[in-house]
Amino acid sequence: MIRTFGLTKYYGVHPAIQGLTFEAAPHEVLGFLGPNGAGKTTTLRILAGFMPPSEGRAEVAGFDVVDQSLEVRRRVGYLPETVPLYPDLSVTEYLEYMGSLRRVGDLDQRIDEVLEEVGLTERSESYIGNLSKGLRQRLGLAQALLHKPQVLILDEPTIGLDPAQIIDVRRLIQELGKERTVMLSTHILSEAQQLCDRVLIINKGSIVAEDTPANLQAQLAGAEQLIVRVSGADGALAQAIGRIPGVAKVTQDPGAGELRVETSPGNDVRARLARTVVEEGYDLLELRPAGLSLESVFLQLTKEGLPVGGRD
Amino acid sequence: MQNAWTIARREFRHYFVSPIAYAVAIFLFVVLGILFYVNVSFGMATGQIPPDGRIVMGPMVTLLLLTVPFLTMRLIAEEAGSGTIELLLTAPIRDWELVLGKWLGAIGFIGLLLAITWIYPIVLHRMTTPGIDQGVLLVAYLGLLLMMSSIVAIGVMVSAFFRNSLAAGFSTLAVILILWVIGGLASGYGGANEVLRYLSFGDHLFDHMFQGVLDLSDVLYYGSLTVLPLFVASQVVESHRWR
Numbered sequence: 001m002i003r004t005f006g007l008t009k010y011y012g013v014h015p016a017i018q019g020l021t022f023e024a025a026p027h028e029v030l031g032f033l034g035p036n037g038a039g040k041t042t043t044l045r046i047l048a049g050f051m052p053p054s055e056g057r058a059e060v061a062g063f064d065v066v067d068q069s070l071e072v073r074r075r076v077g078y079l080p081e082t083v084p085l086y087p088d089l090s091v092t093e094y095l096e097y098m099g100s101l102r103r104v105g106d107l108d109q110r111i112d113e114v115l116e117e118v119g120l121t122e123r124s125e126s127y128i129g130n131l132s133k134g135l136r137q138r139l140g141l142a143q144a145l146l147h148k149p150q151v152l153i154l155d156e157p158t159i160g161l162d163p164a165q166i167i168d169v170r171r172l173i174q175e176l177g178k179e180r181t182v183m184l185s186t187h188i189l190s191e192a193q194q195l196c197d198r199v200l201i202i203n204k205g206s207i208v209a210e211d212t213p214a215n216l217q218a219q220l221a222g223a224e225q226l227i228v229r230v231s232g233a234d235g236a237l238a239q240a241i242g243r244i245p246g247v248a249k250v251t252q253d254p255g256a257g258e259l260r261v262e263t264s265p266g267n268d269v270r271a272r273l274a275r276t277v278v279e280e281g282y283d284l285l286e287l288r289p290a291g292l293s294l295e296s297v298f299l300q301l302t303k304e305g306l307p308v309g310g311r312d
Numbered sequence: 313m314q315n316a317w318t319i320a321r322r323e324f325r326h327y328f329v330s331p332i333a334y335a336v337a338i339f340l341f342v343v344l345g346i347l348f349y350v351n352v353s354f355g356m357a358t359g360q361i362p363p364d365g366r367i368v369m370g371p372m373v374t375l376l377l378l379t380v381p382f383l384t385m386r387l388i389a390e391e392a393g394s395g396t397i398e399l400l401l402t403a404p405i406r407d408w409e410l411v412l413g414k415w416l417g418a419i420g421f422i423g424l425l426l427a428i429t430w431i432y433p434i435v436l437h438r439m440t441t442p443g444i445d446q447g448v449l450l451v452a453y454l455g456l457l458l459m460m461s462s463i464v465a466i467g468v469m470v471s472a473f474f475r476n477s478l479a480a481g482f483s484t485l486a487v488i489l490i491l492w493v494i495g496g497l498a499s500g501y502g503g504a505n506e507v508l509r510y511l512s513f514g515d516h517l518f519d520h521m522f523q524g525v526l527d528l529s530d531v532l533y534y535g536s537l538t539v540l541p542l543f544v545a546s547q548v549v550e551s552h553r554w555r
Contacts, residue, residue: 048402051553073404084396088329100318101403143399 001026001151001181002047006056009042016042017205019056024198026150029177031196031213032185039205040185041081044155047183048078061150074102077144081155083136087129091120091139094128095146102147114142118172134165141172152176154184158191170195226261226270229286230277233257240280244272257285315405316413323387323417332386336379337425343375344368348432352439365433365449366522369456372429373517376460377488380422384467385481387414388549389474397552408546411468415542418464426457448524455521458534459513462541463488469541472548488513513537 002024009016017039024030032040046053047060049069057064063071086094092111099107115121118138123131131139137157144152157173158166173195176182186192192199193213201209201216209216230237238250238259246269249262263269270287277284327333348368388411391397400410430453437443467484474480495512509515516530 045398050398050402070404070406073402076402078402080395080398080402082395084394084399086396088326097318097322098399098403101315101400101405103314103404 001028002030002058002060002183004043004047004056004058007043007046007053007058008055009039009046009051010054015205017202020202020205020207021056022200022207022210024181024183026181027177027179028198029173029182029184029196031192031199032183032202033187033189033192033199034185034202035187038202040187040202041155043202044078044153044183044185045080047151048076048080048153049073050078074147075150077147077149077152079140079144079152079154079157081159083140085128085136085139087127090125090127091115091131092124094139095142098143099146104147110146114145117145118142119168134161134168137161137165137169138172141169145176150180152180152182152184154182156185156187158186158188166191225289226263226273227286227288228259228261228273228277228284229257230259231257231283231285233259233282237277237280237282240276241273244269244276247273313409315409316416319405319410319413320416320420323414324420326417327383327421332382333421336383340372340375340379340425341428344372344429344432347371348435352436365436365444365446366452367436368429368432369452369522373456373459373514376422376456377463377492378485380460380463381467381470381484381488382481383422384418384464385471385484386477387418387468388471388545389477389480392472392552393475393477397549401549401553407549408542411472411542411546411549414471414545415464415468415538418467419461422460422464423457426453426460445524451524451526452522454526455517455530458521458531459517462513462534462537465538465541465545469545469548472545 002022004023005021007020008018020039020043022030032043034040042051045051046058046065049060049065049072052066057066059065060072061075063075065072086097089097095111095114096107099111104110111124112121115124118141120135120138120142123135128136128139137160141154141157144154154173158169161169170191173182173184177195177197184195186195196213199209199211199213199216200207228241233252235252238252241247241259241261242250246263247261248264251260251262252258253260261269261273274284274287351367388397391400401407433444433449437446463484466487467480470484470487471477471480474483491511491513494508495515497508510533516533520527520530
């Protein structure tokens with residue numbers, strides 16, 4: 001549904017993105033994850049037909065974003081980072097304006113449907129200037145959905161919302177992703193983890209990782225780790241634990257009284273480990289998995305020194 | 313084209329919720345009303361001024377020159393400033409449709425203001441026998457509308473360069489005043505005389521159409537001063553994509 005080849009955009013001589021090549025399958029929710037300034041907005045703007053790339057090509061729904069820009073724009077629903085609304089219009093007036101620009105058939109009925117979908121029906125007569133940030137975000141989404149686009153492009157859809165609103169908007173996006181291709185950008189890891197079928201991690205304009213959230217986590221975490229806290233842990237205990245089948249390595253964290261136990265993949269040694277600790281005459285205080293969260297994956301990938309493209 | 317019409321409708325309606333538009337309209341009608349009253353009651357009553365439908369048109373041109381830039385200033389600058397331009401540039405509309413729509417909406421509103429000022433000639437017509445020359449009046453108004461079409465097009469163009477409405481407004485005013493005074497230079501220079509006279513913004517209205525003479529060259533002048541700025545404006549809008 002979305003396909004890019006070596007997408008590059010320079011602002012002056014500074015490359016905002018460099019050689020991005022990726023694909024999004026139909027009905028896939030593709031997350032675009034990266035720190036602020038990584039080039040997410042630039043990429044999404046290119047895909048939405050707002051600006052052409054400096055080099056490379058991009059196709060959306062089978063149309064080239066430069067040569068067939070109008071065709072692309074007809075098929076894309078786009079929610080920019082700062083939701084573009086006219087404060088002097090009411091919710092309905094705004095959607096009427098956007099709908100007639102997009103030649104939506106049976107507009108009145110469609111507006112009702114979309115308002116229902118984003119939960120704004122009760123505010124349909126309110127002026128946009130009086131809407132809260134969360135409601136504006138929903139109206140932006142309504143605008144993007146109005147013409148039943150095949151592809152939805154959402155730039156930081158939950159930014160600036162309060163926790164309840166974030167949950168709302170996320171649920172909405174999950175619903176939407178069932179029938180459409182959705183590409184969204186975010187710098188919130190748990191959001192990508194929760195919403196996306198696949199995640200692209202981008203840093204300094206280049207893709208540094210690309211996989212499902214679960215795989216990314218597994219790939220970087222390597223073997224599983226357990227943290228064991230024992231009162232009076234010492235070398236003898238570490239040795240005893242090391243003898244448990246399936247345990248690859250035990251490291252002792254001096255001071256904290258914690259042992260870090262690495263196991264070979266696929267072995268659940270927790271029950272055996274707990275018993276060992278007790279049998280050896282120690283008190284088991286805590287036993288928890290230390291599986292790397294996407295958070296640490298992300299930090300690891302976006303650290304300096306990782307592949308970030310040639311130019312700078 | 314349908315898109316241009318959609319945008320035009322939105323812009324036209326926006327004037328009715330815009331305080332600036334009301335301020336301009338009130339200013340225009342109050343000043344014109346006073347001038348009309350003064351002319352009629354003191355000028356015509358004493359026989360010093362002959363009855364003429366264009367009685368307030370001269371000052372009206374000046375007032376419009378000074379105020380129309382503030383009706384056109386926000387057309388594109390505001391969209392660029394608030395980011396809504398991103399919405400329009402990712403909607404399936406062409407850049408020229410956007411620009412044309414903006415122009416249509418503004419000229420529509422100014423056309424409405426002009427239509428309202430027709431009230432003065434009508435009053436005058438009923439006050440006098442045998443009435444006033446409607447033909448001259450019609451051509452004069454047509455000339456005025458053509459001139460406004462140019463001013464609005466220039467306003468749209470200048471607005472496309474800015475993100476700040478007020479900056480666009482004053483810059484438009486500057487451009488129009490320069491075009492206005494260029495004719496004054498003509499009297500000073502020998503060779504360039506004719507060229508400068510031709511470029512002068514006011515002469516095309518006051519020399520012919522204001523006198524009731526419809527001249528193709530004047531129509532062409534205002535026509536090209538409408539099309540050219542609109543073309544430049546659509547290029548500037550497109551350049552937003554490259555920033």
